[in-house]
Amino acid sequence: MDPLEIRNLKKSYGSVPAVKGVSFNLRKGEILGLIGPDGAGKTTIIRSVVSLLLADEGEILYMGKNIRDNPTYIRSRIGYMPQRFSLYPDLTVEENLDFFGDLFQVPKQKQKQRKEELYAFSHLGPFKKRRAADLSGGMKQKLALSCMLIHQPDVLILDEPTFGVDPVSRHEFWEILKTQSRRQGTSILVTTAYMDEAGQCDRVGLMFAGRILALDQPQELEKQFTDPLYVLHCPQPHEVFEQIYHDDSLYVANLFGEGVHITLPRERTEEQLRNYLQEKRLTITKIERIKPSLEDVFLKLMHG
Amino acid sequence: MQRILYLIQKEFRQILREPAFLGLIFGAPLIQVLILGFAITTDVKNVPMIMVDQDHSQMSNRLVEAFSNTKSFHFLGQVGTAKEAVHLLDRNKIKLAVVIPPHFERDLKTGRQPRVQLLADGVDGNSAGVALSYANQIALKLQKQWFPRLPHAPGTVKEIHLTGIEARMLYNPSLESVNNIVPGILAVLVMLITSFLTGMTIVREKEIGTLEQLMVTPIRRGELILGKVIPLIIVGLLLFTIAIISAGLVFGLWMKGNILTLYGMSLLFMMTTLGMGIFASTLARNQQQSMFITWFLGIFAILLSGFFIPIENMPRVIQWITYLNPVRYFMIVIREIYLKGTALHYLWKEALEMTVFGGAMLTMATLRFHKRVG
Numbered sequence: 001m002d003p004l005e006i007r008n009l010k011k012s013y014g015s016v017p018a019v020k021g022v023s024f025n026l027r028k029g030e031i032l033g034l035i036g037p038d039g040a041g042k043t044t045i046i047r048s049v050v051s052l053l054l055a056d057e058g059e060i061l062y063m064g065k066n067i068r069d070n071p072t073y074i075r076s077r078i079g080y081m082p083q084r085f086s087l088y089p090d091l092t093v094e095e096n097l098d099f100f101g102d103l104f105q106v107p108k109q110k111q112k113q114r115k116e117e118l119y120a121f122s123h124l125g126p127f128k129k130r131r132a133a134d135l136s137g138g139m140k141q142k143l144a145l146s147c148m149l150i151h152q153p154d155v156l157i158l159d160e161p162t163f164g165v166d167p168v169s170r171h172e173f174w175e176i177l178k179t180q181s182r183r184q185g186t187s188i189l190v191t192t193a194y195m196d197e198a199g200q201c202d203r204v205g206l207m208f209a210g211r212i213l214a215l216d217q218p219q220e221l222e223k224q225f226t227d228p229l230y231v232l233h234c235p236q237p238h239e240v241f242e243q244i245y246h247d248d249s250l251y252v253a254n255l256f257g258e259g260v261h262i263t264l265p266r267e268r269t270e271e272q273l274r275n276y277l278q279e280k281r282l283t284i285t286k287i288e289r290i291k292p293s294l295e296d297v298f299l300k301l302m303h304g
Numbered sequence: 305m306q307r308i309l310y311l312i313q314k315e316f317r318q319i320l321r322e323p324a325f326l327g328l329i330f331g332a333p334l335i336q337v338l339i340l341g342f343a344i345t346t347d348v349k350n351v352p353m354i355m356v357d358q359d360h361s362q363m364s365n366r367l368v369e370a371f372s373n374t375k376s377f378h379f380l381g382q383v384g385t386a387k388e389a390v391h392l393l394d395r396n397k398i399k400l401a402v403v404i405p406p407h408f409e410r411d412l413k414t415g416r417q418p419r420v421q422l423l424a425d426g427v428d429g430n431s432a433g434v435a436l437s438y439a440n441q442i443a444l445k446l447q448k449q450w451f452p453r454l455p456h457a458p459g460t461v462k463e464i465h466l467t468g469i470e471a472r473m474l475y476n477p478s479l480e481s482v483n484n485i486v487p488g489i490l491a492v493l494v495m496l497i498t499s500f501l502t503g504m505t506i507v508r509e510k511e512i513g514t515l516e517q518l519m520v521t522p523i524r525r526g527e528l529i530l531g532k533v534i535p536l537i538i539v540g541l542l543l544f545t546i547a548i549i550s551a552g553l554v555f556g557l558w559m560k561g562n563i564l565t566l567y568g569m570s571l572l573f574m575m576t577t578l579g580m581g582i583f584a585s586t587l588a589r590n591q592q593q594s595m596f597i598t599w600f601l602g603i604f605a606i607l608l609s610g611f612f613i614p615i616e617n618m619p620r621v622i623q624w625i626t627y628l629n630p631v632r633y634f635m636i637v638i639r640e641i642y643l644k645g646t647a648l649h650y651l652w653k654e655a656l657e658m659t660v661f662g663g664a665m666l667t668m669a670t671l672r673f674h675k676r677v678g
Contacts, residue, residue: 052516088512091318095314
């Protein structure tokens, strides 16, 4: 049985729909990432799953049990990390760990052993007497994760855990998550707004405006993008993008950091694209065919 | 159950780590009792006054002397006519003028009642009333000394004597307001500290996000509330004790009644204030809002408790409202225990009322406190 099953989840805040019917399963031992921009409904899903929010419609089953009727059941068996750092800043690293170990009623002997294990992988050991407020952003996130792992939950639910964390710490954080899922078989549901983190997940759900547009392994999702894709390297990508975008041509343009991504419809050839760009008199230094990234897939799905 | 202990342990770790909090616990009661005890006074002292002596006799001199030798009045001297005295009153130089009529001594000696006139500034009606009664007391005292020595018919003496009614104040013989105010301050202190701190410590967890984190643990709603509230009860009682000791050391005012009765009553009263704090925390998003809500409710509760303003002086409708104010009952209880040493079995009505209000408040607040967001 899949540890977590979400069926047709719907939730509105007043008249504003946040989640418009979402279904997916979290499989045993996998890392499932929900990726999408702010306001896509990721946090609403997470908060419903951890029983902080009551869904308007749909069912959430944890180990086959409906969480609406058994909130305590899920609360004692999962580890939840909210979007914001939410530990006690005036308590030390060790005191925070002890407190959550106590709350989850981990036996003292076991707690001690778990703490050593957690110090080992998080490298927080030397800082155990330091107050949580005085930790760096990355260390804070590792501490929050450790507090949620002390009772060895089967399921870990994290809401944008790497938000505002430096790239090195982000990488380290993902390594910890992967180790946890591979070695302990922990199932992990995680949200992020960073597309580049999708590759770290076993499966990825692309979210936009309260819906999951597609959910699959990252490589499979990339295969969905079958049209030829080119990148235009140019000194003023913004201008080039505007020109093509407003031209109502058959070419679909998207603005990226490195330049403008342009999709060629089936019926067109690369030759025709080059001619088109020449006619428009756009300054382009280089045209290059590329492999589509997940972001290209996302933008394509988003625009329908 | 054990989880409550873990929460309490955590709470005290946080309290002990916060110097400002410790300062508040020990400093606040001492400073409040000290400053408010001296500042809030309905005693009338040093009333600026003058005298108009139109008799210039031996007896009128004695009267002037009597007024100039009291702490209640600040004797500024004499003027010639009543008109001048009124002028001084108009210009707010004095609050009271005593006018001794001509033939004061002669009238007294012949058994005719002389009419000493008191002119008082009635802007502050309360103080004026008290000042007048002080003045009457001084006059009466002199009368008592003189009359037996006067050479006229015993019948007349009796008659004049009978006109003076002397009230004797029980429990607070010197009518010192500090005796009444200080127990009141203790009550207000307990109320403010417990309701403010409850609201603020819960909302603080909301602000830093730990409440959300706590909600997604197996801890139950009741356990969470008890874990937050028990440390505050302990802090509240500690504060109360410090305030009691300060009041004793500074004003020499120690309770006449049983200390255990007082602490028991305080616990009953705290049910209401803690409930109020929890209630505020369910409404407020941040600590400022929580403070505002408790302050808003608190100020009404204090004003309508009989702390400064006697409830009997309020309009009938307001008096009815005060029956819904638990602070009113605690104010009665604490003054009874402090000043009269009233035993527990005479206070059962107040105890019952505080229990009912406290229970209702706590239940309502707890029901509003959900383990969900939004």
